[in-house]
Amino acid sequence: VAAHPGEVCPAKWKEGEATLAPSLDLVGKI
Structure with a gap:
């Protein structure tokens, strides 16, 4: 999540x- 803050932001x-x-x-998976 920390690596992809933008991707987890709907x-x-x-x-x-x-x-x-x-x-x-x-x-x-993590």
């Missing part, structure tokens, strides 16, 4: 919601 990544999917997947 409010900032409204256009790139797809970026949230892989981010959550990485968080689950």
Whole structure:
């Protein structure tokens, strides 16, 4: 999360919601 603060910000990544999917997947693996 600290490495990708922008990717975990849905409010900032409204256009790139797809970026949230892989981010959550990485968080689950970590």
